[in-house]
Amino acid sequence: xxxxxxxxxEIVLRGFNKLKNIVEGLPEPQFTSEDYMKxxxxxxxxxxxKPPHDYSQQLYDRYRESIEDYITSTVLPSLRxxxxxxxxxxxxxxxxxxxxxxxxxxxxFHYLDRYFIARxxxxxxxxxxxxxxxxxxYLELNGKVRDAVISLIDQEREGEQIDRALLKNILxxxxxxxxxxxxYYENDFEDAMLKDTAAYYSRKASNWIQEDSxxxxxxxxxxxxxxxxERVSHYLHSSSEPKLLEKVQNExxxxxxxxxxxxxxxxxxxxxxxxxxxxxSRMFRLFSKIPRGLEPVSSIFKQHxxxxxxxxxxxxxxxxxxxxxxxxQVFVRKVIELHDKYLAYVSDCFQNHTLFxxxxxxxxxxxxxxxxxxxxxxxxxxxxxxxxxxxxxxEKLSDEAIExxxxxxxxxxxxxxxxxxxxxxxxxxxxxxxxxxxxxxxxHVTDLTLARENQTSFEEYLGxxxxxxxxxxxxxxxxxxGFWPSYKSFDLNLPVEMVKCVEVxxxxxxxxxxxxxxxxIYSLGTCNLIGKFEPKxxxxxxxxxxxxxxxxFNTADRLSYSEIMAQLNLTDDDVVRLLHSLSCAKYKxxxxxxNTKTISPTDSFEFNTxxxxxxxxxxxxxxxxxxxxxVIEDVDKDRRYAIDxxxxxxxxxxxxxxxxxxxxxxxxxxxxxxxxDIKAIKxxxxxxxxxxxxxxxxxxxxxxxxxx
Amino acid sequence: xxxxxxxKAGQSDSSTPITSSAGGLxxxxxxxxSSKEMERIDNVFYSYANKSSGLIxxxxxxxxxxxxxxxxxxVRILMLAWKMKAEKQGYFTLEEWRRGLKALRADxxxxxxxALPELEKEVKRPTNFVDFYSYAFQYCLTEEKQxxxxxxxxxxxxxxxxxxxxxxxxxxxxxxxxxxxxxKVINLDQWMGFYxxxxxxxxxxxxxxxxxxxxxxxxxxxxxxxxxxxx
Numbered sequence: 001x002x003x004x005x006x007x008x009x010e011i012v013l014r015g016f017n018k019l020k021n022i023v024e025g026l027p028e029p030q031f032t033s034e035d036y037m038k039x040x041x042x043x044x045x046x047x048x049x050k051p052p053h054d055y056s057q058q059l060y061d062r063y064r065e066s067i068e069d070y071i072t073s074t075v076l077p078s079l080r081x082x083x084x085x086x087x088x089x090x091x092x093x094x095x096x097x098x099x100x101x102x103x104x105x106x107x108x109f110h111y112l113d114r115y116f117i118a119r120x121x122x123x124x125x126x127x128x129x130x131x132x133x134x135x136x137x138y139l140e141l142n143g144k145v146r147d148a149v150i151s152l153i154d155q156e157r158e159g160e161q162i163d164r165a166l167l168k169n170i171l172x173x174x175x176x177x178x179x180x181x182x183x184y185y186e187n188d189f190e191d192a193m194l195k196d197t198a199a200y201y202s203r204k205a206s207n208w209i210q211e212d213s214x215x216x217x218x219x220x221x222x223x224x225x226x227x228x229x230e231r232v233s234h235y236l237h238s239s240s241e242p243k244l245l246e247k248v249q250n251e252x253x254x255x256x257x258x259x260x261x262x263x264x265x266x267x268x269x270x271x272x273x274x275x276x277x278x279x280x281s282r283m284f285r286l287f288s289k290i291p292r293g294l295e296p297v298s299s300i301f302k303q304h305x306x307x308x309x310x311x312x313x314x315x316x317x318x319x320x321x322x323x324x325x326x327x328x329q330v331f332v333r334k335v336i337e338l339h340d341k342y343l344a345y346v347s348d349c350f351q352n353h354t355l356f357x358x359x360x361x362x363x364x365x366x367x368x369x370x371x372x373x374x375x376x377x378x379x380x381x382x383x384x385x386x387x388x389x390x391x392x393x394x395e396k397l398s399d400e401a402i403e404x405x406x407x408x409x410x411x412x413x414x415x416x417x418x419x420x421x422x423x424x425x426x427x428x429x430x431x432x433x434x435x436x437x438x439x440x441x442x443x444h445v446t447d448l449t450l451a452r453e454n455q456t457s458f459e460e461y462l463g464x465x466x467x468x469x470x471x472x473x474x475x476x477x478x479x480x481x482g483f484w485p486s487y488k489s490f491d492l493n494l495p496v497e498m499v500k501c502v503e504v505x506x507x508x509x510x511x512x513x514x515x516x517x518x519x520x521i522y523s524l525g526t527c528n529l530i531g532k533f534e535p536k537x538x539x540x541x542x543x544x545x546x547x548x549x550x551x552x553f554n555t556a557d558r559l560s561y562s563e564i565m566a567q568l569n570l571t572d573d574d575v576v577r578l579l580h581s582l583s584c585a586k587y588k589x590x591x592x593x594x595n596t597k598t599i600s601p602t603d604s605f606e607f608n609t610x611x612x613x614x615x616x617x618x619x620x621x622x623x624x625x626x627x628x629x630x631v632i633e634d635v636d637k638d639r640r641y642a643i644d645x646x647x648x649x650x651x652x653x654x655x656x657x658x659x660x661x662x663x664x665x666x667x668x669x670x671x672x673x674x675x676x677d678i679k680a681i682k683x684x685x686x687x688x689x690x691x692x693x694x695x696x697x698x699x700x701x702x703x704x705x706x707x708x
Numbered sequence: 709x710x711x712x713x714x715x716k717a718g719q720s721d722s723s724t725p726i727t728s729s730a731g732g733l734x735x736x737x738x739x740x741x742s743s744k745e746m747e748r749i750d751n752v753f754y755s756y757a758n759k760s761s762g763l764i765x766x767x768x769x770x771x772x773x774x775x776x777x778x779x780x781x782x783v784r785i786l787m788l789a790w791k792m793k794a795e796k797q798g799y800f801t802l803e804e805w806r807r808g809l810k811a812l813r814a815d816x817x818x819x820x821x822x823a824l825p826e827l828e829k830e831v832k833r834p835t836n837f838v839d840f841y842s843y844a845f846q847y848c849l850t851e852e853k854q855x856x857x858x859x860x861x862x863x864x865x866x867x868x869x870x871x872x873x874x875x876x877x878x879x880x881x882x883x884x885x886x887x888x889x890x891x892k893v894i895n896l897d898q899w900m901g902f903y904x905x906x907x908x909x910x911x912x913x914x915x916x917x918x919x920x921x922x923x924x925x926x927x928x929x930x931x932x933x934x935x936x937x938x939x
Contacts, residue, residue, distance in 0.1 A: 658922075659920075659921060659922030660920060660921070679925060679928070682922075682924075682925045682928070683925050685922075686895075686897060686898070686924060686925060689895075689897050690855055690856070690895050690897070696897060696922070701901070701904055701922060702921055702922045703922075704922070
């Protein structure tokens, strides 16, 4: 049975009106299955009838027209007469209705979707329906809607309560109207919202920056960012989040960043000075979000640490000029503490960020390489370690504390450019501790172990050879040169009693090995003398040098400076030092004439028979020669060799290389131990040229060539 | 074929085939002329040479200078030595003498004297001068294995070799060398470096001097000293 167009359309229209009523909320019974079937079948028939009675095209057109009619006659007027929030509510209602309508209509007209639309590649019914709404309603109203929404957002920002669900629904329209594209949301809403946000925070920031301290401002900023993030989760589309936060960060932090950091009494400097770790942590969190935001912060941090360190240096200088010798030890301690403190800042407040590690490193490199009153920092660190490690040093620490402290010293060592200088000072002091400190942990030192074995077999030898007896108890420590710092040996004229000892030992040593040469270092020996003083006999523990001088008085009552020097065959420096220790220091074993405080070459000396002390046994210290100059000389010499070796190594592998790259590579290679002076490198290059290791290229004077 | 081409114009084209004997004839003809010249050169040599050593020694050179009417400290004697490629300062061997005088085409003292201005011009040509300048240094190395020259001698040598060309630089550098204490001797690299300095660096402003380049250290120090003086 055939259906005519108008006939069939009447049926459809009836269904349409019923739908309208339902959607409008008018009393209207729901569709029954029969209702639905009737409508569906009507459409079906009209589409499948043979031409000229197939009405697919007409149905498709009328579908759209009906929707448009409905919108124009009912929907739009109701929207136009409302404003602001009311308008928004109405829009949500109308949109929801529309979606329902389109859904139902699509079901009725479903057959169109299946064949007609597919075959002609037309827009599906669903899309047609939504497009009607968009073209008629959305296009007209989206501007007003947007303004209303933004106004509500700003109200919420000012602290008012708003209907968040409403806004969510409205913004969903912007999204859904795009039917898969975000264009409408972005162009018709988001852009304006972002602009408004920027303007809003710009106003706020310009007020706050005048009135608030840095910490307060930062608190507000953090709060704003938190709120905006919540806003997104409540009603904005998630894609807005990064853009929104970026705008807020820009207005609050980027624009006013420098002003904020440099606020005089509350800015970054002040926070560091007052140890405001919480505020600094907040500062880090906030500034890490803006591009290059951390650079000024880390720069201020570096300045601050440098300042603190330099102040410590100055303090130490002042203490040193006031002759407080303990000042240097304290200085190193304080530097260690400073390092601990700000390392903690880097890991806690600044979340271990590389910029801050770098800032800390650079700051320490600046002031750690300043010496204090003539002593380089390399020397200070070595002395510090020595004091901790040696028996009778100025600090008494447990083994764990020692190890902990040494670990911290190693960290500081990383900042010092003259690492080789430190190594040399440390080695010298270590050697001294090993040789003189009975408490030293010498199990690890093979050489000393060998030395002890040596001594044992020497004693055996003496036991077996009666005529080899030197008459005095003798202990000899044989060190292997090269393992130990170089010690100068002088030709001390030994007292006759000791000469025999040396002879005996030499003979013994020949029996052990014929290929080694022994050089005696009398400056390191110690001697136990028995002094027969009138009050009482006492035992004196002295150095070999001191003993040699004292024994001279066994055969003479009075000796002049020059006589002593001639007999001992030592340098002025040594003679002055040792005579001072025996006549001008705590224990006056010799009486000096004239009785002044210093030794002069015109002095004379007598044995002090009346000397006594409450103890039976005393140690008379001989202050060591200041090794500083020698250490620096030795290190300079080693550096020259190191630079030579480095240059040769580089040139050997490169064959030809220009001056600047050569210098750069050399500096890089040697950086682990010290920072070579550019002039020194140049000098070594010239030396190598004159020794025919290198030559300068004839055509390019900046180019060097390796000569095999 | 080339031999016939080298015959002077006007000569009848002899049909003598070019055989070895004819070539030998030709050779001996020029040889004869040159041997005469060499004889004269040798004669001059012997007139100045020391009888026992067979070399012209410093005394002989002085005599030669006086005959040439040139002071024995004059740079032209050094140039002559250069032309001869003389190895030892103060002495000329027969071979060196022959080499020099033959090149200058002088077989007597008079011709030699006349050749000096031309020699000077030749030396001053930039391509030759570097060679001469380098030679001047090496000529002064008197001991075997000697690689550097003491400051005093260097000052004299600088004045002699470069004074006419770079008077200002030489004077300042000589002043500096005398007051500095880093270097007691100057080596060839530093010597050549100074010449390069005179040529490349604008003086006295020194505006294009860059100590980061491979200039010898002594010149870096020299420039520092100059700049300090200028302020």
